[in-house]
Amino acid sequence: MAPAQNTVNSKHVAVIGAGASGLIAARELHREGNTVVIFEREKQVGGLWIYSPKTESDPLGLDPTRPIVHSSVYESLRTNIPRECMGFTDYPFVPRVGDVSRDSRRYPSHREVLAYLQDFAREFKLVEMVRFETEVVRVEPVNGKWKVRSKNSGGFSDDEIFDAVVVCSGHYTEPNVSLISGIKSWPGKQIHSHNYRVPGPFKNEVVVVIGNFASGTDISRDIVKVAKEVHIASRAREPDTYEKLSNNLWIHSEIEKACEDGSIVFKNGKVVYVDTIVYCTGYKYKFPFLETNGYMSIDDNRVDPLYKHIFPPALAPGLSFIGLPGMGLQFVMFEIQSKWVAAVLSGRVTLPSPEKMMEDVLASYETLEALGFPKRYTHKLGKIQGNYLDWIAEECGCPPVERWRAQQVNRGYEGLLTNPENYRDEWKYHDLTEEAYEDFARKKLISFPPSHYLESGR
Numbered sequence: 001m002a003p004a005q006n007t008v009n010s011k012h013v014a015v016i017g018a019g020a021s022g023l024i025a026a027r028e029l030h031r032e033g034n035t036v037v038i039f040e041r042e043k044q045v046g047g048l049w050i051y052s053p054k055t056e057s058d059p060l061g062l063d064p065t066r067p068i069v070h071s072s073v074y075e076s077l078r079t080n081i082p083r084e085c086m087g088f089t090d091y092p093f094v095p096r097v098g099d100v101s102r103d104s105r106r107y108p109s110h111r112e113v114l115a116y117l118q119d120f121a122r123e124f125k126l127v128e129m130v131r132f133e134t135e136v137v138r139v140e141p142v143n144g145k146w147k148v149r150s151k152n153s154g155g156f157s158d159d160e161i162f163d164a165v166v167v168c169s170g171h172y173t174e175p176n177v178s179l180i181s182g183i184k185s186w187p188g189k190q191i192h193s194h195n196y197r198v199p200g201p202f203k204n205e206v207v208v209v210i211g212n213f214a215s216g217t218d219i220s221r222d223i224v225k226v227a228k229e230v231h232i233a234s235r236a237r238e239p240d241t242y243e244k245l246s247n248n249l250w251i252h253s254e255i256e257k258a259c260e261d262g263s264i265v266f267k268n269g270k271v272v273y274v275d276t277i278v279y280c281t282g283y284k285y286k287f288p289f290l291e292t293n294g295y296m297s298i299d300d301n302r303v304d305p306l307y308k309h310i311f312p313p314a315l316a317p318g319l320s321f322i323g324l325p326g327m328g329l330q331f332v333m334f335e336i337q338s339k340w341v342a343a344v345l346s347g348r349v350t351l352p353s354p355e356k357m358m359e360d361v362l363a364s365y366e367t368l369e370a371l372g373f374p375k376r377y378t379h380k381l382g383k384i385q386g387n388y389l390d391w392i393a394e395e396c397g398c399p400p401v402e403r404w405r406a407q408q409v410n411r412g413y414e415g416l417l418t419n420p421e422n423y424r425d426e427w428k429y430h431d432l433t434e435e436a437y438e439d440f441a442r443k444k445l446i447s448f449p450p451s452h453y454l455e456s457g458r
């Protein structure tokens, strides 16, 4: 859609969350001339990347009254894609040359990501926009504006009116726990990866890890160092799968049932007596503060209705969501989505009519169904993420995602699937890394020549 002419105006916008998505949203909104307040219930910026050894009182995260611990980061976590493709487009996530306190690895630890986000927030003066320790408890439309109720650490609540609200509250906090037949009378311990931090508690145990993607592969390899046995249950594998991956690590097909005598029966017929089940089965979208008089709903992890996973047609552009599609490029997706939201709010770009947006939403559901994907895949973009980002980029007049970036993320995921033990330390695609640093140098985004980073990088 062509940018609208001479219609730029400033809006007063509430951003909920100061994680990666909230920070970049605030930056883009501010750049387009809007005024921004970021509400953040933690004491610092960084969201998910603020590691805490604290876990929730209910290890499965099913008790709705439990006090929430936001982060799902475990102590050993390193990024699952190379740092060059992960960073924002004009603030590259490159090693801090000469600073020994920083992690210069290509796949750095969670601490380095937090440090990067804090640097970013300082560089663009975003910290000044944040109201820390302030939780948004209610958001509702009122006479064409948005009422935001927040509660600070002193327990005081406040109602404020904004022209728009951008939801950047993250979606890796509410555990999704798959139901296993017989689990109610199974006597062992159960925990969701949201509450996993360190392997120590699993010493000498027999553990089943359900799920074999990013968290499942990491956590099983972490626990296997101290456990007696670890058995991975994978839904993606054929029913007869049974493979020994190392001395005390096996991979099976999914679980058939759990039994009262403490055993777990897999679809491949194997029976294992198990101390603990670790669910690496993903997360659910949840926006407990949102009141849309029934217009929006969440069913089977579909946030409905959302035009291009961002705008609820009848409430747009006053309400928008950044970061819903998981996987692939995340920070860059937040950035491109935020540029669009900011351009729409300032009036530089216009959205189609609510009816047209709704037609598009329904058509996307039909496509999903025709391809045989379940509803819960609505916000999983997978291989079409590139097209999705290019489409938005064109809509708001920003450059498409760099070729090297898309290729790095694909190679990164290939490594995760084919070499889960060592992919982080055995990066082979040096041509893509060179291309990335040459691109940064051409755009004058780095302070040293590419050779400097290429020689020191691991």
Ligand SMILES: Cc1cc2nc3c(=O)[nH]c(=O)nc-3n(C[C@H](O)[C@H](O)[C@H](O)COP(=O)(O)OP(=O)(O)OC[C@H]3O[C@@H](n4cnc5c(N)ncnc54)[C@H](O)[C@@H]3O)c2cc1C
Residues within 6 Å of the ligand: 016, 017, 018, 019, 020, 021, 022, 039, 040, 041, 042, 046, 047, 048, 049, 070, 072, 073, 074, 078, 079, 080, 081, 086, 134, 135, 136, 137, 168, 169, 170, 171, 172, 215, 289, 322, 323, 328, 329, 330, 331
């Ligand atoms: C274990 C794990 C590993 C990952 N690894 C990678 C990786 O290697 N690379 C990658 O690119 N992506 C990775 N991701 C994806 C990751 O989620 C994103 O990269 C990104 O950090 C998410 O940012 P966000 O801002 O959307 O959410 P968050 O970082 O979760 O931030 C949301 C913020 O909103 C605040 N908030 C929530 N509700 C309220 C409220 N009501 N009021 C006020 N504040 C509120 C929270 O306190 C939080 O600070 C990983 C995800 C997980 C779970």
